[in-house]
Amino acid sequence: MAFEGLADRLQGTIKKITGKGKVSEQDVKEMTREVRLALLEADVNFKVVKQLIARIKERAVGQEVMESLTPGQQVIKVVKDELTNLMGGEQSKIAVADRSPTVIMMVGLQGAGKTTTTGKLANHLRKKHNRNPLLVACDVYRPAAIQQLETLGTQLDMPVFSLGTEANPVDIANQAIAQAKENHNDYVIIDTAGRLHVDENLMEELQKIKTDVKPDEIFLVVDSMTGQDAVNVAESFNEQLDITGVVLTKLDGDTRGGAALSIKAVTDKPIKFAGMGEKLDQLEAFHPERMASRILGMGDVLSLIEKAQTNVDEKQAKELEEKMRTMSFTFDDFLEQMGQVREMGPLDDLMAMIPGSNKMKGLKNAQLDESQLTEVEAIIQSMTKKERQEPSIINGSRRKRIAKGSGTSVAAVNRLIKQFSEMKKMMKQMTNMQKGKKGKGGGFKFPFM
Amino acid sequence: MGFMDKLKARFKQNEETKEVSEKYQEGMKKTRDTFSGKLNDLIARYRKVDEDFFEELEEVLITADVGVSTVMDLVEELKMEVKRQKIKDSSEIKDVISEKLVDIYYGDEDSSIQHLQLDEDGLQVILVVGVNGVGKTTSIGKLAHQLKADGKNVILAAGDTFRAGAIDQLEIWGERADVPVIKHSEGSDPAAVIYDGIRAAKSREADVLICDTAGRLQNKVNLMNELAKVKRVIEREIPGAPHEVLLVLDATTGQNALTQARTFSEATDVSGIVLTKLDGTAKGGIVLAIRNELQIPVKYVGLGEGINDLQQFDADAFVFGLFSDLGMSEESEKTE
Numbered sequence: 001m002a003f004e005g006l007a008d009r010l011q012g013t014i015k016k017i018t019g020k021g022k023v024s025e026q027d028v029k030e031m032t033r034e035v036r037l038a039l040l041e042a043d044v045n046f047k048v049v050k051q052l053i054a055r056i057k058e059r060a061v062g063q064e065v066m067e068s069l070t071p072g073q074q075v076i077k078v079v080k081d082e083l084t085n086l087m088g089g090e091q092s093k094i095a096v097a098d099r100s101p102t103v104i105m106m107v108g109l110q111g112a113g114k115t116t117t118t119g120k121l122a123n124h125l126r127k128k129h130n131r132n133p134l135l136v137a138c139d140v141y142r143p144a145a146i147q148q149l150e151t152l153g154t155q156l157d158m159p160v161f162s163l164g165t166e167a168n169p170v171d172i173a174n175q176a177i178a179q180a181k182e183n184h185n186d187y188v189i190i191d192t193a194g195r196l197h198v199d200e201n202l203m204e205e206l207q208k209i210k211t212d213v214k215p216d217e218i219f220l221v222v223d224s225m226t227g228q229d230a231v232n233v234a235e236s237f238n239e240q241l242d243i244t245g246v247v248l249t250k251l252d253g254d255t256r257g258g259a260a261l262s263i264k265a266v267t268d269k270p271i272k273f274a275g276m277g278e279k280l281d282q283l284e285a286f287h288p289e290r291m292a293s294r295i296l297g298m299g300d301v302l303s304l305i306e307k308a309q310t311n312v313d314e315k316q317a318k319e320l321e322e323k324m325r326t327m328s329f330t331f332d333d334f335l336e337q338m339g340q341v342r343e344m345g346p347l348d349d350l351m352a353m354i355p356g357s358n359k360m361k362g363l364k365n366a367q368l369d370e371s372q373l374t375e376v377e378a379i380i381q382s383m384t385k386k387e388r389q390e391p392s393i394i395n396g397s398r399r400k401r402i403a404k405g406s407g408t409s410v411a412a413v414n415r416l417i418k419q420f421s422e423m424k425k426m427m428k429q430m431t432n433m434q435k436g437k438k439g440k441g442g443g444f445k446f447p448f449m
Numbered sequence: 450m451g452f453m454d455k456l457k458a459r460f461k462q463n464e465e466t467k468e469v470s471e472k473y474q475e476g477m478k479k480t481r482d483t484f485s486g487k488l489n490d491l492i493a494r495y496r497k498v499d500e501d502f503f504e505e506l507e508e509v510l511i512t513a514d515v516g517v518s519t520v521m522d523l524v525e526e527l528k529m530e531v532k533r534q535k536i537k538d539s540s541e542i543k544d545v546i547s548e549k550l551v552d553i554y555y556g557d558e559d560s561s562i563q564h565l566q567l568d569e570d571g572l573q574v575i576l577v578v579g580v581n582g583v584g585k586t587t588s589i590g591k592l593a594h595q596l597k598a599d600g601k602n603v604i605l606a607a608g609d610t611f612r613a614g615a616i617d618q619l620e621i622w623g624e625r626a627d628v629p630v631i632k633h634s635e636g637s638d639p640a641a642v643i644y645d646g647i648r649a650a651k652s653r654e655a656d657v658l659i660c661d662t663a664g665r666l667q668n669k670v671n672l673m674n675e676l677a678k679v680k681r682v683i684e685r686e687i688p689g690a691p692h693e694v695l696l697v698l699d700a701t702t703g704q705n706a707l708t709q710a711r712t713f714s715e716a717t718d719v720s721g722i723v724l725t726k727l728d729g730t731a732k733g734g735i736v737l738a739i740r741n742e743l744q745i746p747v748k749y750v751g752l753g754e755g756i757n758d759l760q761q762f763d764a765d766a767f768v769f770g771l772f773s774d775l776g777m778s779e780e781s782e783k784t785e
């Protein structure tokens with residue numbers, strides 16, 4: 001139940017249309033109904049959905065769809081275009097002030113991820129832009145908020161400015177700027193306490209900080225799991241502070257993330273970064289088009305592909321794809337892939353990006369644990385060449401030998417062989433997914449992208 | 450007595466039981482003043498119970514994050530009920546609406562499902578789980594304070610060894626609630642901390658041990674396994690424990706909360722929900738869908754960041770709250 005992607009949702013209607021010469025108004029109505037439900041299930045705000053549907057209807061009823069041979073895909077394309085348009089282009093630039101330091105202020109609801117993102121941004125500024133930021137602890141309310149930021153500062157080996165919990169956040173911010181100037185920090189990132197957009201006193205506090213330190217950027221940090229209320233929050237923070245951009249956090253989860261659309265629609269401010277994990281290097285540029293796919297339930301396949309591509313060269317990728325298609329993927333390939341996969345980041349992060357992967361039973365049980373990788377390598381290395389090419393010959397006595405040779409157990413060997421066959425199945429599923437676009441271009445492509 | 454009257458009566462009664470209700474009322478004050486008014490508005494605008502009426506009702510519920518499929522089911526049922534009772538006039542429908550919603554909530558059970566199921570005898574263990582930043586640690590602080598006020602001997606275990614400052618944070622809550630906190634250093638094995646917590650609680654003859662855990666997104670298989678392991682340690686050490694597994698949900702969360710409830714239940718057999726941040730403008734309507742699909746009841750609601758801002762869940766008041774903005778869409782449509 002629930003949370004089917006748009007493509008699934010449209011299956012029924014598409015079937016009906018296929019073979020028909022024309023698409024009737026009624027068909028379009030049915031399709032837009034499904035689009036509406038898909039968007040609402042993805043947490044896009046009700047009013048935003050209304051506006052979108054109106055536009056989509058207009059385009060869908062027009063020639064485009066009617067004359068197209070594959071109206072279903074055409075509708076999806078129209079929807080995706082509209083979503084992508086609404087979200088605007090990619091914008092992950094951070095302002096640079098004419099006179100150092102550049103000041104960034106982090107604001108948002110409780111628990112959204114401000115403090116963590118403060119650390120991530122600092123890391124990003126140093127790594128990508130060779131900057132030297134100062135972190136400022138202006139959250140004097142939440143228990144241990146200062147310790148949290150200080151711990152991040154230690155992890156990053158970066159300075160953190162704080163005046164304890166008794167000081168006034170406005171004073172803290174002002175003094176921090178003075179210190180940054182003295183110590184030649186070219187960026188100042190101010191972490192503020194989480195607050196409700198309807199909390200007048202605390203919103204006023206932010207306005208005061210803003211008036212005093214004149215930040216070059218005010219980033220609203222929003223949890224990507226936010227539901228319908230995202231519009232109220234974003235609208236209100238924007239009205240009161242005139243934010244300059246948005247950071248969407250916890251996108252490493254499996255939420256559709258319709259809040260992204262809602263926020264963009266009501267603030268018209270760019271979503272600049274995406275939080276992709278709890279660690280300080282897990283911040284990425286925000287990709288509107290991928291977000292559109294994700295909201296429509298088409299998975300974040302592009303991100304996965306990009307990750308794969310930065311680690312695997314083109315030729316290898318082609319070979320792999322060929323092997324996946326012909327199912328001739330062997331343990332040797334597995335071993336080779338593992339090396340590359342290890343460079344791509346945590347495995348469960350990667351898995352989470354595959355559409356429907358959380359629904360695949362086999363995968364869940366597969367437990368591709370980072371710490372098990374070494375074990376897996378040892379097991380494969382203990383296999384004979386023949387066994388690696390043709391796993392089906394690995395019988396009981398061979399399993400015992402492999403277990404002994406790799407210093408593991410028969411259970412571990414069994415598990416790996418099972419995982420391997422599950423992985424092959426998954427690859428088959430993935431290659432099946434691209435059947436829709438067969439023949440075109442080749443490469444690692446998925447439907448509707 | 451009609452449903453609305455019962456509801457009002459309950460609130461009056463609450464007023465007499467002071468402190469508890471005061472908080473609730475503060476948190477939900479807009480709600481109380483406006484619910485019947487708004488419902489009346491809707492009803493006044495739609496004399497007839499027709500498609501438009503149901504459409505707006507649908508909007509209100511979806512805007513409260515109740516979730517599309519639950520809303521559709523509900524509206525279907527309402528339509529049938531309207532037919533069955535031959536209701537034509539919209540003024541007759543308001544009781545039916547509220548009753549239906551509260552019905553979804555309770556099913557065949559009575560309101561005792563919203564209480565913690567803790568025994569008087571022996572050490573009782575509460576495991577607190579949820580995704581990142583929802584309010585686990587804060588709710589533990591509040592709950593410890595309440596249990597302590599009830600005369601319980603409470604101990605906290607700092608099972609979040611991952612997030613920066615998490616242990617310090619729980620320690621401050623321990624001080625505020627005046628209860629001891631068992632901790633290891635950052636980066637250590639959470640199961641080991643919980644194990645120590647149990648031993649300490651046993652030797653000090655504590656009544657309740659509350660275990661904090663690190664926030665984790667439910668699609669992270671390794672982290673969910675780690676959580677299941679923590680639970681197994683508790684089960685092994687104390688038969689019948691944990692007595693409560695509380696899943697903390699942020700009221701601002703949309704449809705993903707349903708997935709959270711499902712996955713965390715699979716890993717740890719969740720017995721109740723703490724719905725936090727209801728003091729904001731979000732309604733947390735998804736708990737209706739969760740109750741509907743997974744039968745997990747809400748036990749507490751969080752209404753602020755203070756130590757007293759935790760209240761027993763009240764389904765009537767909650768349903769009340771879903772409608773607090775009713776009629777607003779009309780105003781905004783006029784200005785559009």
Ligand SMILES: Nc1nc2c(ncn2[C@@H]2O[C@H](COP(=O)(O)OP(=O)(O)OP(=O)(O)O)[C@@H](O)[C@H]2O)c(=O)[nH]1
Binds near residue numbers: 112139278
């Ligand atoms: N998985 C994941 N977790 C995140 C991400 N960003 C933040 N978190 C986690 O979310 C929780 C809250 O993050 P914080 O940085 O403390 O949030 P905050 O907005 O500073 O919270 P307050 O100061 O209490 O308002 C922590 O457990 C973080 O580790 C992300 O992108 N992905």
Ligand SMILES: Nc1nc2c(ncn2[C@@H]2O[C@H](COP(=O)(O)OP(=O)(O)OP(=O)(O)O)[C@@H](O)[C@H]2O)c(=O)[nH]1
Binds near residue numbers: 586588612753
């Ligand atoms: N307004 C409001 N804020 C709350 C409520 N409950 C918790 N918070 C705030 O939400 C933020 C996160 O709370 P925590 O208790 O740290 O959340 P957590 O689930 O333990 O977070 P992690 O351990 O990082 O996963 C803090 O700023 C809390 O003060 C509530 O009911 N209302």
Ligand SMILES: [Mg+2]
Binds near residue numbers: 114139145191194
């Ligand atoms: Mg913070």
Ligand SMILES: [Mg+2]
Binds near residue numbers: 662
């Ligand atoms: Mg915590």
